Amino acid sequence: MSLPKVEMTIFETILARRSVRRYKARKIDRTTINILLEAAVRAPTAIHQEPWAFVIIQDKQLLRKLSDQAKPLFLAEARQRGLEHSGHSFEIFNDPDFNVYYDAGTLILICGRASAPFYLADCWLAAENIMLAACAMGLGTCVIGSALPALNIAETKTQLNIPENFLIVAPIVVGYPDDVITPALRKPPVILATLAATLND
Ligand SMILES: Cc1cc2nc3c(=O)[nH]c(=O)nc-3n(C[C@H](O)[C@H](O)[C@H](O)COP(=O)(O)O)c2cc1C
DSSP states (O other): OOOOOOOSOHHHHHHHOOBOOOBOSOOOOHHHHHHHHHHHTTSOOGGGOOOEEEEEEOOHHHHHHHHHHHHHHHHHHHHHTTGGGGTOOOGGGGOTTOOTTTTOSEEEEEEEETTSTTHHHHHHHHHHHHHHHHHHTTOEEEEOGGGHHHHTSHHHHHHTTOOTTEEEEEEEEEEOBOSOOOOOOOOOOOOOOOOOOOTTO
16 A cells, blocks of 8 residues: 655644544545555554454435434433533534534444454554544544444444444544644643662662
8 A cells, every 4th residue: 555645743743633523525535544544453452353343434414314313312321421510511412403423524433343352442542543644644533422322223333234243432533624723732641650760770
């Protein structure tokens, strides 16, 4: 596979990556998707299980339908888990016009074979590879965790050709950003301890 020439260093890419929630209509092409998947499968994988598999959705009507299914289920789950008290408002999920996939042209579902002991970790590492590779190529991404309760319903999985023994772990929208992306603000790292050996050891 011929890889794109990117100008950014890995650290510049890490600092530049943001969740993008406004996208241009332009769809990403198959070659770009293949590059992102190639990045995904290079992630570390516990006991070399490579438990991931991918579904690519570029059908706007289907994305809208999946979004409409996602909103009430996410609200129900948020209520059940007491997330309304987290200080974050979920009111937008009641808005019929709100698309949980932000009208992005492409959704990548990272699915994990649930029998693999560290499939969640493996899939999330693959997710970060996709997001960093996308960022370095000038693309925007956003994890859509709120879609998970609806996506993992048996009928939806069947419709998306996902075998029973796989779970959808990381839904990620990808597209051309229609926003100015500014670097993320983060608290400084909390260091609980620094334990260094002394010279006499
Ligand atoms: C597991 C997970 C689930 C997420 N789910 C959503 C989501 O459903 N909708 C959304 O807009 N952003 C979602 N995000 C993105 C976070 O809101 C975002 O990463 C956070 O606000 C930090 O911003 P940044 O990614 O721009 O640095 C999710 C992120 C993670 C890691």
